[in-house]
Amino acid sequence: MTVTFQLNGEDCRFHGDPMTPLVDILRQERFLTGTKAVCREGFCGACTVHVDDEAVPSCLKPVGLVEGCAVTTIEGLSSGNQALHPLQANLEAADAVQCGMCFPGMVMSLSAFVRDNPHASRPEIKAAMVGNICRCTGYERIVDAVADCLDQARKAGQLVGGINV
């Protein structure tokens, strides 16, 4: 079967088993290895991508279900020489990264979260991270970075992601 979807803004055509998990196509056929397959069961969030702007795990997404959808991966969030997404910049500034394997998924989940929840509190940020596991950092710096990111956006009168409030 052929499945057609948008991948990081470009047309992408996949021929093969429509029940193939999206993550395998990203990694094995498109070499977009920023999306990580860590648990393959929906618990860790390392495989998170945006499908029609919603952050979802790509390990449990049969590619047949993304027919006609727009898929954005970590590589599409700030590509080439583009500046880091404000959340990425805050994570860098907080010295939050350790082994780094969880971060692409963490960034994809939380970039959608900061876009949709400009007034989130610390407990709300933590609740949004239930599906994103990090084995290295102990989380708090990631939470700090999200809170900083929201603070800055509020001060600048912007939604994170660039749209004016």
Add this chain to the structure above:
Amino acid sequence: MAPGVERSFTAASTLEEAMAARRQGAAVLAGGTCMMRDPRRGIDLPEAVVALHRIPALSKVEIEPDHVVIGAAVTHVVLGRALHGAAGFEGLVAAAQGAANPGIRRVATVGGNLCAFDFAAADLSPALLVCEATVELETFKGPKLLGISDFLKDRHTLLTEAIVTRIHLRRDLIASAHIRLPLRKAGDYPVAIVSLAVDKDKRCRIAVGSVEPVARRWTALEQAMAAGPPSALDPERAAGFALEHNDFQGRDGREAEGWYRRQVLPPLVKRGVAALLKTEGLA
């Protein structure tokens, strides 16, 4: 799947199309969060699937003054958002917003949660039990309506020739609550769930999930509470009744043993009643 055989994948745009595929042997694919984990459990993916997400009628929540209709392909997130603030549905909203994790809730559907029949920890089952929901099925012989209790009990056989299409709820509740107990704060399956609701006659409905293989109403407790004065809606008293009428056989699982699931029920009832009492006019 035999080598060389191509898997059949139908994204149905109408229920008729979905039923046609179903008659040909296609399995229903909703969000896929349960089905895509089958290979890990040693089960092959079905050779033919029919996806429901393109059928508009199954993807919406209709809220009327006296009833609510939920399409089977509605996700947890959409359900929680649609019913947010609707009096009486606090428990169902809490179930939809507290299950699994945010990424899964954006994908997993109401139908999938109710139809994964070997999954004991489903949050929506007890929440819908206290709503006394009616499940609408499209079977090979035509549409069929049945109560949620019967559906849960018989779904194993019912689903061999059917698709769940809608869930119907009356708006006869004044308050409800959903108390789930994972072993961490969240993110793992709840080891026990207690859903409670109070209807317009101030009668209390209570259902328990995850403790036994299939969620069920806690009739003994409901009767005990109904026998008392209305002031029986007191957390401590309710917990006392729960202790006395604990007729559950806890199931042993990898995450918790049966005795634990059973043991925590009275305190969960206490929390649930306390949550109900926060609703205006109930205290």
Add this chain to the structure above:
Amino acid sequence: MSELSATVMNLPRRDAQDKLRGRTKYTNDRVRPDMLHAVLLRSTVAAGRIRRLDVSAALRCPGVRAVATGADAPGLYGIGIADHPLLAIDTIRYHGEPIAVIAAETEKQARAALAAIMLEVEPLAPVSTMAAALQPAARLVHEGWRGYEVITEGGARAGNIAWEAKSSRGDVDAAFARPDIRIVESSFTVGRQSHVPFEPRVAIGSWEDGRAHIQTSTQVPWTVRNVTGRVMQLPPGRVRVTVPPVGGGFGLKFDASIEPITALLARMTGRTVVLENTRQEEMATCLCRENAEIRIRSAVTAEGHIAGREAVVLMDCGAYGGEQVFLTTMTAHTLGGNYKVGATRLVSRAVYTNTPPNGAFRACNGVYNAFALERHTDEICDALGFDPMEFRKKNVLGDGDLGATGQVFEDDVLGPMLGRMEALRATTGTSEAKADGRLYGMATTVGTWFVFVGPSAATVNLNADGSATLVTSGVEIGSGTMVQSLPQIVAGQLGLAPDQVIVREADTDAAGLDVGVGGGRTTVSIGAASVAACAEVREKLLRTAGEMLQTRPEDLVLRDGRVEITARPGSGMSIPVVVAHAQATTGPITGSGAFTARNTPAMSGCAMGHFIDALDIPVFVVHEAEVAVDPDTGHVEVLAYRVVQDVGRALNPRAILGQIQGGVVQGLGYALHEEVTLTADGRIAQDDFETYRLPLAQDAVPVAADLYEGAPSMGPLGTKGAGEVPILAVGAAIGCAVARAIGKPVRQLPLTPPRVLRLLHEREPPPELSHIAPGWAANTLG
């Protein structure tokens, strides 16, 4: 000290941007379409004899290019004793043990061909527990144990006891016989902990010009090189190991495991072969922190003096000796640490069972020995009516005190650190109010660990653009040493900015021997080797500059990328000018440096079967936890967590605080959530993220930490490793705090809600350790 001020800074990580953008290529991101995929046939029984193994049909399956079995790699490897085959030979010793491996064009083809391997196994009744393994008539997990090559001499061994280490100082019998003492005895059991690095064990092997090249996610490139040589019966020099960025290790990757298999298949096929554990395989065969059983007895006077102490520690090594053989050593320094004790004797035994082999995990057995010792200390305080904090202040190791092997500790460290904890608590306040009606408990605990020193080598090349290239076998596993402390150290030595220091990825063909990244050793050992290499570079640089400036080298300094006359800032010339001159006259400027353990002495006759008789660099921690326990459900909520950590010298305080936060949360997992149990048929029951409960963001708390500087250390600029030790006393602090909250003794970890509820209802049976004999000596091989 200007060298110090030029080195200490909160240098950001140079790898952060790429990691955040998903551009970093870990080993498992380097799979290419032209590679073969390898898949393992693993045992489905815990013990058995291989009666027939025929792979000929599998070789004929579509896409299959090679099949290997134990016969293709007959060498045995191990730590201390060589007992471990790469693929099972004749005997199966654990569920999940690799028996054969298939390389095919696709992973699917390789998996499909597994079914074509003809395997007949005669199952044996597995020896599943240490209690069973220590029965006099127990079946031997290794029938041929006597015949194994002994790599390190000194340990006692017998049958199912893979290794035994003992320490004994003073007359313990006399101490226990004193009329003025009370005897307190406690028993503990702890479960395994799975590392769950986000990148599983994975390797890519190729065969190039008659040599193996393995790219792998490891902490120990030299071990992988040497083990591959051993099992393939090649000189290790015919193996090259390179290490891309590693997606987490925590000790799991401190041993070779699947890597040599890829070299073997590459030699057979002439193709590049990738082998990656699935998550299920990774968790089912994880070289976990071992489960252990501990009995401690102490003789304590009414004044609170610990006159005598004895302990037996049983460590389950699983089917093969592995790290546990080495780690038996650490009991003397962890259970034997923390406190001054009159006479002491400790035995620690690594016991073979038919279960998946265990390994090293961040602070290893220190984590549970700290738990056992601190809970035992609280039981002493309960029994004799001492205040736990006062008892600790009075008894913690100080200057001149003796450890269990007779090592003399230098300086008062733990005592002042306890004071600093009280000061820290005064600034943060306490959180009892947040308990909100639940049972509240707080505990302050101490811990002793060490920096694993040992050989490291470094080369520094000074380049004509003024940059320096640091070549070592260090690996970046996430802790930041390769991107923060090492470039900081080299920059500080050479008067450069850290971004002028290029750090080479580990390559055993390019850099000298290193025992690996673990035990908090990179900053210390590779750091010290780098300082030595820089000294040679400096010397050459200053000599050349001296000639150019007609000044004595002693009068020159390296500052801000220049060689200057000490007294005249801004004088002299830039480093590139000097380097260019040297290149034209005496040749390029390079330096090499080496470092190894000092081998601090123990008292003679005190340590038997130890790999380390005394600690070159002890490290101390003080941890304090506040918890609330829900009496209805047994849930423990951590309300606050505080750490005072002995860091020697903090080169990058912000990075150390990040390690502390991460290590403490990993410890909270061990103490509260992460449970590994073995099924009746010898499998690890929790082999996925559904059942193995890692701490999530909501289970974490911000850790308040104070870095204690100035304790003696042989590390460069006085540093000690800071990344390993934050997990050390978490089980201890949580265990003690929960015990105080619920008013019942806590003798097991993890404290899952069901376990806590059982404790509250007194339905949790105390550990029953009847296989530990009442008399200490009866638990030793004499």
